Amino acid sequence: MTLLITGATGFIGRHVCAQLTRDQHQICAVLRQPQTQLPVLREQVEALGGAGDCVHAVKGDLDLPGLGLPDHLPAPDAIIHLGARFAWQLDRQTAYRTNVAGSLAVAALARHHKCRLVFISGFMLENTAHLHRLGIRSDDPEQVDWQRVYRRAGGYEASKLEAAIRVRALAARQGLDMIEVQPATVGGHSVTGALDNTQPLFALLDNLVRGRMAMVPGSPAHWLPLVAVDHLAKLIALAATTDNAPPRLLALDPATPNLRGLLAIAAGALGRRAPRHHLPLSILAALLRIPGMPRLMNTWPEALHFIQQTRFDTSVTEAFKQNMRLSSPPVEDVITASARWYQAYVGNTKPTTSAAR
Ligand SMILES: NC(=O)c1ccc[n+]([C@@H]2O[C@H](COP(=O)([O-])OP(=O)(O)OC[C@H]3O[C@@H](n4cnc5c(N)ncnc54)[C@H](OP(=O)(O)O)[C@@H]3O)[C@@H](O)[C@H]2O)c1
Known part of the structure; x- marks a missing residue:
């Protein structure tokens, strides 16, 4: 098959390209700078066990x-649509342009070519209760007060929600063959642990190592569901x-331990002391409203939404798998491998700060 992919150069995209080209599928990656990005992507795909020469590019x-x-x-x-602006503190206009308008344009392209769209949401x-709290109670995007959603969720998450709801509506209207993949927070490769320093899990590990995580955010019921990047791919x-x-397809390992358990496994792999006491999210959120605090703690208020108590029904995805x-790799192994990879990465490159998102 020939697959057109947006976001092919990203953390998940590279693994998807490796996975598909291993099976001799041809990739057409939509790249902003194909001349410089394609050779690097081909090398990365080879390093991940894929076939770099099956990856081609088009400027877009x-x-x-x-x-x-x-x-x-x-x-x-x-078409596999992974491309997105993935960062905290995005303003609404910028987030909308890339993540919502961009997604609608990709859906229109799939419609034009009468091909399947694999749409990556989150x-x-x-999490219906969370959507209700944000004011999303309808499948009809015109019934949602998006300004309120952006105010409450921040640019990244709000734009991902708006994109999914608008693309779903368009797909239903136009009879588009669409599959939505909904990843949890993405962990490193299940064997090597390789994790980009721009990923939220990297920031969490960094915070743990640099002593910014003296207490566990939330309660014992709170968790941060994970999925290994190679499994997701x-x-x-x-x-x-x-x-x-x-x-x-809900790409989420229901066996992910609660956040305290996750941090304990990571701390064990990193030779650090694991935090044991909890800090309620409401107090942490209040602290993060103090100017300068988010940067100091390397944590942005909008990231806290992803640490939550809801449990998810993964039965449909599990049956398909x-x-x-x-089969999913054991999540403890994914956490341990990610932590060891973080340690090796920091040891080799000594980054001054992790990307804050
Ligand atoms: N990682 C997670 O924990 C997670 C969890 C749930 C959902 N997701 C979703 O999964 C998708 C991929 O995430 P990721 O972690 O792989 O992100 P990433 O590493 O930040 O990669 C983002 C990709 O999007 C591309 N992109 C950004 N702006 C673009 C534009 N204007 N035009 C074309 N391409 C553009 C980037 O291209 P350049 O190389 O040119 O910058 C890059 O290839 C996103 O939709 C994200 O919302 C991720």
């Missing part, structure tokens, strides 16, 4: 009308290439 940008793509693009068999779309590849995938003979 989610921020441009029609994605800035050439007029006569060969029709792909499926696991918070399955396999799921996304299956969503794009098999006929029997369900319309929504079983059908496809895909």
Whole structure:
């Protein structure tokens, strides 16, 4: 198959390219700077066990009308949409342009080529109580007060929610073959632990090591669900290439321990003392409202939403995985490998600060 991919150079995208090209699928990556980005991406794909020469590129940008793509693009068999601005403190306009308008343009492209769209949203779309708290009570995007959602959730999360709800509505209206993959917070590779320093889990490990995590945010019921990046990539590849995938795949390991347990496993791997006492999220959120605090604590208030108490129904995804003979790597191994990789990375490069998101 030929798969058009946005966000191919990103943390998840690289693994998806490696996974698909291992099976000899051809990739057409939508890149903003193909001349410089394609050679690097090919090398990364090779290093991950994929076939770099199966990766090709076309110049495009989610921020441009029609994605800035050439007029006569060969029709792909499926489109995987991973590209997004993924950062805290995004202003609404910027977040909307890339994450919402960009997603709608990708959906229009899938419609134009009459091909499947594999749309990457996020696991918070399955947290109904959270959506209600934000004011999202309808599947109709016109019934939602988006200004309020952006104010409460911040630019990144709000734009991801708006994109998913608008693309779902468009897909339903136009009969688009769409599969939505909803990842939890993405962990490192299940064996090597490799994790980009821009990933939220990297920031968490960094905070643990630098003593910014003396207490566990939330209560014993709070958790930060994880999924290993290589496992997620396999799921996304299956969503794009098999006929029997369900319309929504929740990529989340329900066996992820509570946050205290996660930090204890990571601290063990890092040779650090694990925090034992809890700090209620309301107090942490209040602290983070003090100017300068988020930077000092390397934690942004909007990131706290992802630490929550809700448990999710993963039965549909688990049945599909079983059908496809895909089993999750043990989550303790993913946490341990990610922590060891973080330690080796910091030991080698001594970054002054982790990316704050
Ligand atoms: N990582 C997680 O924990 C997580 C969890 C849930 C959902 N997700 C979703 O998964 C997707 C991928 O995440 P990731 O962790 O791989 O993110 P990432 O490492 O930050 O990668 C983002 C990708 O988007 C591309 N991109 C950004 N702006 C673009 C634009 N204007 N035009 C074209 N491409 C653009 C980037 O290209 P450049 O290389 O050119 O910058 C990069 O390839 C996102 O949609 C994210 O919301 C991630």
